[in-house]
Amino acid sequence: MHRHFDKDIEDIKDLLLRMGAMVEDAISESIRALLERDTSLAEEVIRNDDRIDQMELDIDRRTLELIAKMQPAAVDLRFVAAIMKITPELERIADLAQDVCERVIELNREPQLKAMNAIPRLAHDAQTMVRQSLDAFVRVDANLARQVIAMDDNVDQQTEQSFRELLTYMLEDPRNISRAIRMTFVGKYFERMADGATNICEMVVYLAEGKMIKHVHEADRI
Amino acid sequence: MTTISMDRSTTPSHTAAAPPIVPETKPPAQETPIKIRVEKFDFYYGEAKALHGISLEVPERQVTAFIGPSGCGKSTFLRSINRMNDIIPEARGEGTIEIDGKDIYAPGTDVVALRRRVGMVFQKSNPFPKSIYENIAYGLRIGGVRNKRQLNEIVEQSLIRAALWDEVKDRLHESAFALSGGQQQRLCIARALAVDPEILLMDEPASALDPIATTKIEELIWDLKVNYTIVIVTHNMQQAARVSDRTAFFMLGRLVEYSDTKTIFMNPKEKMTEDYVTGRFG
Numbered sequence: 001m002h003r004h005f006d007k008d009i010e011d012i013k014d015l016l017l018r019m020g021a022m023v024e025d026a027i028s029e030s031i032r033a034l035l036e037r038d039t040s041l042a043e044e045v046i047r048n049d050d051r052i053d054q055m056e057l058d059i060d061r062r063t064l065e066l067i068a069k070m071q072p073a074a075v076d077l078r079f080v081a082a083i084m085k086i087t088p089e090l091e092r093i094a095d096l097a098q099d100v101c102e103r104v105i106e107l108n109r110e111p112q113l114k115a116m117n118a119i120p121r122l123a124h125d126a127q128t129m130v131r132q133s134l135d136a137f138v139r140v141d142a143n144l145a146r147q148v149i150a151m152d153d154n155v156d157q158q159t160e161q162s163f164r165e166l167l168t169y170m171l172e173d174p175r176n177i178s179r180a181i182r183m184t185f186v187g188k189y190f191e192r193m194a195d196g197a198t199n200i201c202e203m204v205v206y207l208a209e210g211k212m213i214k215h216v217h218e219a220d221r222i
Numbered sequence: 223m224t225t226i227s228m229d230r231s232t233t234p235s236h237t238a239a240a241p242p243i244v245p246e247t248k249p250p251a252q253e254t255p256i257k258i259r260v261e262k263f264d265f266y267y268g269e270a271k272a273l274h275g276i277s278l279e280v281p282e283r284q285v286t287a288f289i290g291p292s293g294c295g296k297s298t299f300l301r302s303i304n305r306m307n308d309i310i311p312e313a314r315g316e317g318t319i320e321i322d323g324k325d326i327y328a329p330g331t332d333v334v335a336l337r338r339r340v341g342m343v344f345q346k347s348n349p350f351p352k353s354i355y356e357n358i359a360y361g362l363r364i365g366g367v368r369n370k371r372q373l374n375e376i377v378e379q380s381l382i383r384a385a386l387w388d389e390v391k392d393r394l395h396e397s398a399f400a401l402s403g404g405q406q407q408r409l410c411i412a413r414a415l416a417v418d419p420e421i422l423l424m425d426e427p428a429s430a431l432d433p434i435a436t437t438k439i440e441e442l443i444w445d446l447k448v449n450y451t452i453v454i455v456t457h458n459m460q461q462a463a464r465v466s467d468r469t470a471f472f473m474l475g476r477l478v479e480y481s482d483t484k485t486i487f488m489n490p491k492e493k494m495t496e497d498y499v500t501g502r503f504g
Contacts, residue, residue, distance in 0.1 A: 003502060005501070073463070073487045073499040073500055074487060074488065074495075074496045075496060076500050078488065210489030
């Protein structure tokens with residue numbers, strides 16, 4: 001049976017996916033601004049963040065209306081819970097892309113530090129995790145969600161590796177310190193994006209299976 | 223693994239290889255004593271089979287809700303628990319319903335005594351055409367209570383337990399029909415409580431009431447479960463979600479799923495239950 005409610009759910013889902021697409025753009029543009037030292041692109045990402053914030057408010061409003069009017073149960077309830085947890089994660093990921101761009105603008109005021117190895121890989125992997133977490137949500141695919149969660153350890157290792165790399169630059173020459181610290185922040189921002197993708201995936205598992213795998217030992221997540 | 227498609231036009235995969243419905247019949251592991259134990263209970267109205275092999279256990283001093291579409295057998299089943307169906311000609315039950323381990327359909331069962339232990343409240347409040355006081359005292363007198371002071375005390379206690387005392391204490395001798403619908407329903411609950419039952423069966427007790435009166439009945443159910451085992455039939459799913467500890471979902475005379483209320487409303491195991499509680503039925 002078709003329910004009027006289904007239209008509301010579809011609308012909210014569409015909004016969340018549009019917000020997700022904007023967040024993915026923000027990430028890829030922040031990476032491009034970083035690698036190509038493009039200040040104007042970085043400024044554009046920062047400007048666009050307001051639109052993502054507005055999307056969050058819009059989704060929150062509609063979700064609360066839906067709870068008030070429809071009192072969702074079972075899979076509908078889990079969907080609403082997932083939306084309410086995923087939306088702020090996306091908003092935070094967009095803020096992190098904005099933070100990356102702020103550091104890029106600061107870094108571009110000085111000569112390039114050195115060719116970096118770890119950071120671009122880290123950025124790419126974080127971006128992949130965010131994209132796949134949204135794919136998992138669209139398809140309500142708990143398997144994919146678990147695969148994405150499994151990638152997070154690798155991202156953590158890469159963050160650590162980038163930090164060690166930056167530390168050697170700082171030890172080499174004290175004039176590198178301020179730029180290397182900014183770059184350390186950048187690495188941390190990408191790592192936090194990957195954490196956000198992990199949180200989204202945990203909600204996808206909840207949506208699909210009703211199982212809350214957050215704060216659960218790895219072996220019990222299956 | 224269970225997957226649920228977001229696309230409402232496709233069928234969720236957990237229906238693909240639908241296992242035979244074998245609902246969980248036991249309450250949670252923590253040791254709540256079982257008050258009512260039902261084993262393979264069938265019920266017939268003449269040739270028509272209304273209930274098919276119902277097995278479940280109702281824990282003591284908890285609220286158990288029966289939900290399901292009209293005609294699913296939930297009220298028939300409720301009325302079987304105090305043998306209210308006995309008065310329907312051609313109706314008969316098979317299987318076992320035990321209360322405290324004793325089969326209530328065993329030959330020689332005192333049905334009047336059974337109904338005293340298992341009180342019932344109906345959808346439409348049905349006070350006697352008597353005073354508020356007499357509505358409660360009447361059954362007690364028939365039960366042999368003659369002492370005026372004792373009667374007064376039980377009437378007062380019953381009205382207090384039914385959260386009605388403060389509203390009627392100054393007009394106990396007015397007609398029960400002078401009360402509002404919600405008050406009449408609480409009077410019927412007080413009347414059921416007066417004979418000191420152990421189990422209260424409620425058949426849509428709030429469906430004819432406004433939201434405020436409904437809230438009062440729900441609050442009352444919360445208070446009563448400290449002392450009584452309550453089984454409630456309701457069409458209002460939010461009500462089942464609010465007041466009950468366990469929920470049983472019935473469909474076409476069968477028990478489809480019986481579980482913790484929160485499981486039924488957050489993560490039901492059966493596709494049919496899911497469709498019913500999300501209103502995706504039809």
